[in-house]
Amino acid sequence: MFTKFLTVTGLFLSIFMGEKAHAHPVAYAGSTSIMTWNSKEMSDWMLTHSYTSKFSLAARYLRMDTRDGERTFYMPQVNYLLKRWNELDSQANIYLSLGHGGEKVNSSFKNTTGAALEADWESRKYYVSFREDVLLSHKDSKRNIYQTKVRAGFAPYLAEFNEMNAWFILQADKSNKMTDEYKLTPFIRLFYHNILLEFGSTMKGDSQFNFMVHF
Amino acid sequence: MKTLLLATLLMSGSVFAGDKIDITVKGMVCSFCSQGITKKFKEEGVKNVNVDLGKHLVSIELADNQKLDNARIEKLLTDAGYGVEKIETK
Numbered sequence: 001m002f003t004k005f006l007t008v009t010g011l012f013l014s015i016f017m018g019e020k021a022h023a024h025p026v027a028y029a030g031s032t033s034i035m036t037w038n039s040k041e042m043s044d045w046m047l048t049h050s051y052t053s054k055f056s057l058a059a060r061y062l063r064m065d066t067r068d069g070e071r072t073f074y075m076p077q078v079n080y081l082l083k084r085w086n087e088l089d090s091q092a093n094i095y096l097s098l099g100h101g102g103e104k105v106n107s108s109f110k111n112t113t114g115a116a117l118e119a120d121w122e123s124r125k126y127y128v129s130f131r132e133d134v135l136l137s138h139k140d141s142k143r144n145i146y147q148t149k150v151r152a153g154f155a156p157y158l159a160e161f162n163e164m165n166a167w168f169i170l171q172a173d174k175s176n177k178m179t180d181e182y183k184l185t186p187f188i189r190l191f192y193h194n195i196l197l198e199f200g201s202t203m204k205g206d207s208q209f210n211f212m213v214h215f
Numbered sequence: 216m217k218t219l220l221l222a223t224l225l226m227s228g229s230v231f232a233g234d235k236i237d238i239t240v241k242g243m244v245c246s247f248c249s250q251g252i253t254k255k256f257k258e259e260g261v262k263n264v265n266v267d268l269g270k271h272l273v274s275i276e277l278a279d280n281q282k283l284d285n286a287r288i289e290k291l292l293t294d295a296g297y298g299v300e301k302i303e304t305k
Contacts, residue, residue, distance in 0.1 A: 028251025029294040053296040086242030086298035088271050124244045124268060161246045161266040191247040214250065 025079035025095050025118065026056040033214035040206045041065040041178060046077075054081040060099060060114075062135075066177035068143060073135065075101030075114055092121040103137065111138040127153040127167065149173040153189070164192045171200065235305040238273045238288060241298035251295040259283065259291060271300070 027033050027050045037044040041064065048058040058077040063070065077099030085092040097116040102109030113136045120129035129151045137143035153169030167189040172182040185208055187200035198210035243249050249266055256264045256275055261283070263276040273292070277283060289299045 024248065027248070028255065028296050031251060031254075053294055084242070084296070088239075088241055088300065089244065091242035091244055122244055158269065159246065161249065161268055163246075165246055194247065194250045196247050212247075 024081075024093065024120075025058070025097055025116075026050050026054060026081045027214050029053050031214045033212065035210075035212045037208070037210045039208040048079065055079070058097075058099075060101075064145070064175075064178070066145070066175075068177060071145075071177075072104045073101060073112055073114070074104070074109075075099040075112065077101075077114065090121065090123040092119070094119045103135075112136065113138070124158050125155050127151070127155075127169070145175060145177050147173065147175040153187075162193070164190060166190055169198070169200075235274065235276050236283075236288070237303045237305065238275070238292065239271050239300035239302075240273050240292060241271070241300050243268060243271055243273070243297055248296070252292065252297070255291045255295050259287075 025046075025048065027048070029050060029052045031050045033046075033048040033050070035046045035048065043061075043063045045061045046058050048056050050056040056079045058079060060073070060075045060077050062073040062075070064072075077097055079095060079097045082094040082096050084094075095116075095118040097114070097118070099114040101112055101114070103112045114134065115136075116131060116133045118129065118131040120127070122128075129149075131147075131149045133145075133147040133149075135145040149171065150173070151169055151171045153167045155165065155167050157166070159165040167187075169187040169189055171185045171187060173185070174180075174182045183202055185200045185202045187198045187208070187210075189196065189198045191197070194214050196210075196212040198208070200208035200210075202208070240252070243252070243266070246266075246268060249268070252266060252273055253264045256273075260278055260281060261275045262278040262281075263274075265274040266272075267274070275283075275288075285302050288302055292299050
């Protein structure tokens with residue numbers, strides 16, 4: 001998995017290097033963030049508080065329609081910025097997230113461990129990111145969930161600090177419990193000050209809506 | 216001589232009330248992610264904060280009777296997640 005991560009990230013970096021816009025799992029020290037990703041088959045909500053610019057704690061709720069039926073997870077999570085490269089014209093990050101919680105099955109909770117590795121590189125014009133998520137079921141490894149998400153985007157114009165920012169983003173994602181092939185979703189991202197919205201639609205017409213705010 | 220040396224040490228890297236300071240910031244490429252910068256400086260009590268992404272510049276104007284040294288400025292920007300390239304007092 002880690003080799004795949006390095007390969008894909010390295011590929012994207014090599015394509016785009018030389019020329020930012022993502023809601024990171026860790027924001028500025030003392031900030032609180034609400035992030036939600038919603039599609040027909042998934043709702044993912046996260047309330048995060050960043051204690052430092054490298055460390056945050058989060059409460060996560062995740063509902064997925066999978067081949068095993070609808071599955072719901074509740075999980076406290078730790079997010080850590082492993083490495084950041086601040087350059088004049090760009091920023092790159094690697095994050096690690098670890099969580100341990102429960103999957104609601106009927107009226108009981110089954111132990112579940114979650115982990116995610118995320119990398120991104122951003123300039124004012126271009127953006128690429130890669131994320132690998134795992135949700136490990138303690139009782140039955142056949143119920144383990146693996147998700148991969150790759151994104152690339154560009155800004156059609158360079159917006160200043162107090163202006164509305166717009167981005168076009170293409171997302172490719174795959175989950176072993178949802179689809180055998182990568183699903184492509186184009187997004188329009190808009191953000192203004194501390195509020196970020198994304199509207200997307202898959203090639204099959206399934207809509208997606210993502211929302212983020214930090215304060 | 217000792218007094219002069221001590222005064223020089225105390226003055227270096229410190230700015231005082233009414234000063235305007237330009238800070239060249241590394242990694243500041245996204246306005247959504249940069250909101251913490253204005254918040255951190257406002258919490259510190261500065262009078263004005265202006266962010267120019269194109270020039271990689273954060274310009275602050277200190278409030279009356281406010282002191283802010285370079286180490287503190289760097290700490291505020293580090294807490295916001297960024298790096299400091301240069302600090303210039305106008």
